Amino acid sequence: MSEALFHDVVRDRHSVRSFLPAPVPAALLRSVLEDAQRSPSNCNTQPWQVHIVSGAKRDALSQAILAADEAGRFTLDFSFDLEDFDGVYRQRARDQGAAYYQAIGVAREATQxxxxxxxxxxxxxxxPHVALLFMPKVGDSVRVAADIGMYAQTFLLALTAHGLGGIPQTMLGMYADTIREVLGIDPSSKMLFGISFGYPDRSAAANRYRIGKVPIEQSVTFHT
Ligand SMILES: Cc1cc2nc3c(=O)[nH]c(=O)nc-3n(C[C@H](O)[C@H](O)[C@H](O)COP(=O)(O)O)c2cc1C
Incomplete structure (x- = not known):
């Protein structure tokens, strides 16, 4: 196994927010899914329930979500509120938002x-595709959600290694009921987030910026 290749893939991965319309060939998509399936999970429960949406269904789903948003129909299975974040976490979120909007040329005061x-x-x-990550409801959901996170990162790294890209999106989880209705998913399956993916449009401003990471000293405590 090449350590250098792994180093490159990890650093090459970034959130892609502009894609080319070309679909991912079925064999390539299968290869990414085979990689993601290798993810670890609590007691090997492999609780990820993955719905890949493409083509006409993808277009219909987008229309339905846009309509739900317009109607203010927000149906989250798990809460998410930036107000819940304090201190450095809040600041990092603010910095990320500011960096993204600056990269795509949208001013702070340009509300519309x-x-x-x-x-x-x-x-x-x-x-051209979105993977919607659903999970069973087990206890307080924290352990299963961690497993879904493991799956998601393997999926994202596999995309990168194959010249593709993706963006995890909590925002899609705000329309969980709409998504279940359009795709015929049972209400017992809870949605954590989605990952839009495909070939990155490398010329797009949204994809030319990179957000930095804090030094490891801010995240890691060494005990000896
Ligand atoms: C679980 C999860 C949900 C996210 N949800 C969104 C989202 O709804 N919309 C968005 O534009 N970015 C979303 N992101 C992307 C983050 O903003 C991004 O990962 C972070 O800024 C770090 O940038 P990087 O992925 O390029 O390293 C999400 C990331 C994760 C891990």
Whole structure:
């Protein structure tokens, strides 16, 4: 196994927010899914329930989510509120938002343009495919959600290694009921987030910026 290759794949991965319309060939998609399936999970329960949406269904799903958003029909299975984040976590989220909007040329005070940019989430950032990550409800859900996170990162790294890209999207989880209705998914399956994916449009401003990471000293405590 090449350590250098792994190093490159990890650093090459970034959130892709503009895609080319070309679909991913079925064999390539299968190979990415085979890689993601290798993910670890609590007691090997492998609780990920993955729905890949493409083609006409993808377009219909986007339309339904946009309509739900317009109607203010937000149906989250798990809460998410930036107000819940304090201190450095809040600041990092603010810095990320500011860096992204600056990269795509949207001013802080341009409320309508910001809304349009945010709603691009609901068009899957132009990606030809979206993977919607559902899970069974088990206890307080924290352990299963961690397993879904493991799966998601393996999926994202596999995309990168194959010249593809993706963007995890909590925002899609705000329309969980709408998504279940369009795809015929049982209400017992809970949605954590989605990953839009495909071939990155490498010329797009949204994909030319990179957000930094804090030094490991801010995340890791060494005990000896
Ligand atoms: C679980 C999860 C959900 C996310 N949800 C969204 C989202 O709804 N919309 C979005 O534009 N980015 C979303 N992101 C992307 C983050 O903003 C991004 O990962 C972070 O800024 C770090 O950038 P990087 O992925 O390029 O390293 C999400 C990331 C994760 C891990």
């Amino acid at each position: 343009e910001r809304r349009t940019a945010a709603r691009y989430n609901l068009e899957f950032f132009g990606a």
